[in-house]
Amino acid sequence: MYPRNMRIYMALVGLASAVVLWLSHDVLWHLTVTYAIFAVAALGSSLVSVKMMRGQGDVSLVLPVLLTVGIVIGPAAGAWMGTLPTMNYREITGKVKWPSVLFNRAQLSLVGWGSGEVFRILGGNPAHLTLAGLSGPLVAAALVAFCSNLLFNFVAVGLRQERSFNEIVRVYYKWMLPSFFVMLPIAYLMAAVYRISGPWPELIFLLPLIAVRAWMIMVKRLHDMYDHTIRVLLVGLDAKDPYTFGHSMRVGQYGAVLGRYMKLPEDVVEQIRHAGMLHDIGKMAIPDDILNKRGRLSFRETLTIQRHPTLGSAMLARLQISGCARDWVLHHHERWDGTGYPDNMSGEEIPLETRIVSVVDAYDAMTSDRPYRNAMTHEVALSEIAEESGTQFDPIVVEQFLQLCSTVDLAADEGSGHGWDRTPNIPIEEVQAEHERQIQEYLDSQGDTPEQ
Secondary structure, three states: OOOHHHHHHHHHHHHHHHHHHHHOHHHHHHOOHHHHHHHHHHHHHHHOOEEOHHHOOEEOOOHHHHHHHHHHOOHHHHHHHOOHHHOOHHHHOOOOOHHHHHHHHHHHHHHHHHHHHHHHHOOOOHHHOOOOOOOHHHHHHHHHHHHHHHHHHHHHHHHHHOOOHHHHHHHHHHHHHHHHHHHHHHHHHHHHHHHHHOOHHHHHHHHHHHHHHHHHHHHHHHHHHHHHHHHHHHHHHHHHOHHHHHHHHHHHHHHHHHHHHOOOOHHHHHHHHHHHHHOOHHHHHOOHHHHOOOOOOOHHHHHHHOOHHHHHHHHHHHHOOOOOHHHHHHOOOOOOOOOOOOOOOOHHHOOHHHHHHHHHHHHHHHOOOEOOEOOOOHHHHHHHHHHOEOOOEOHHHHHHHHHHHOOOOOOHHHOOOOOOOOOOOOOHHHHHHHHHHHHHHHHHOOOOOOOO
16 A cells, blocks of 8 residues: 555656646657667666665666657657656566556656657757767756656655655665766767667667666675675674574664654664664674573673673674664663663763664563573563663653554564574575564555555
8 A cells, every 4th residue: 555645646647647648649650660779779778777775666777768769759759658668677577566667657758758848948959969069958858857757756765755855865866876977978879879870879878778787786786795794794693692693683673663663764774773683793702601601690701791792893893894883782781871881871872773772672682582581571571661761771762662562562473582583504584584574564564655
């Protein structure tokens, strides 16, 4: 189910596109081989789209083709080119919901038509395009094509995520903006080359578009390598202590849910998830006889255990991963009243993200079985956290957490702390995928939205 504002927005974009296509329907009886060649180029560049970071749709390479068609054949042809020839592989294979497919066709149709109209209104003439001279109308049309496409998607993702414009740009689009600037001169060259050599050389431009795609994939893989490094650390933690592994995975997922519930920026939510997953990574350096001791710890053993935040933060700093999450790992045992460790920070001196991790860390620890005690129930754990509000925990974070838990029992699927603990020989990727699936079921229940 799509959010109400999203449905209204999609309907308005679809209506505007339907009007443009109806007014442009006469062009269908005059389409030539030239249009067919451009349609092949459009389909080829659409099929090799790149999935965006954090799963918010795909980045298409079809814009240069749309712009060229709108200029050299006309705005009406540009409008129709934005329909079926721009479908990507995931849309063709049914992996994108049909309202999203229609929305994508509608907005690309408007982009193809609008860029051609701007070129025409500004007095542009395809017959006057050359490689030697700069065409002001063509530059303006190119900027309109790329900016309008971005704007359509900014609004869509903003309504989907209920986030601010600045956050949408920073979290989802910042990494891909350079590729748009690379595609601008390609679009300009496609239009100019058509004037000189006709339609067939346009297919050659699939090569630079594929090169742009390769660059975008490389950027995405760098991001994936970052996540892979975190998974490698967690594999080591699992080998050291399977309980701590399962606990860390749950704390990461719970922290992400609470961060989203508190409307924190999505990139911060991702950092909270990483901090939660890695908050106990320093326990890899703690001797097993201390880590798994059933009885009361001695004073020296307690001091040894209390070193794990410092050790974990130092490990992450050496590996140069997790950014500010290193500090959140360092301080996840600080207390609101200033009696925690290692730095005796208090109140808002402790980063908000750390205060979130601390609450969900305590919740999962209480609702999980340990060698020295049985798991508490969901209700008892919430009562304990409420009692520590203003002493161990940030009162505002506690309030938000209790409100969240009034709508979802985070421990319900765990079977008193065991359901999400992994068993030996199960790949970590499967464990993470299962954790994310369970939490995503809750998030999806809050509203569904289309892919762009």
